[in-house]
Amino acid sequence: MERDKGKLELIATQRVNANSEMYKVVDFLNKSLKNYHLMFGLTKKDESMVISIYEVE
Template identity: 80%
Template sequence: MEQEKGKLELVATQRIQAHPEMYKVVDFLNKNLKEHHLMFGLTKKEESMVISIYEVE
């Protein structure tokens, strides 16, 4: 059976205090860890942010 390409598996999440430049960190991580099959996401809810780490298959 062929494995689905581009599938994301959530590895971990962490809630942090919102910071206006946090998106730059996530962008940096995504650009530099792509070849290690990792992807990072960022969501903002009120005064906090949630950073998520995904493994890309």
């Protein structure tokens, strides 16, 4: 069975204290590691942020 191209599979998440610089880190990781089929996401809720790591299939 062939996998859907472009599908995201969640690998891990980590909650951290909110920091305005985290967006720069996530952008850097996405640009640097895209050839390894990894994508990073960041969401903010109240005073914390959740960074997510996905494998892009």
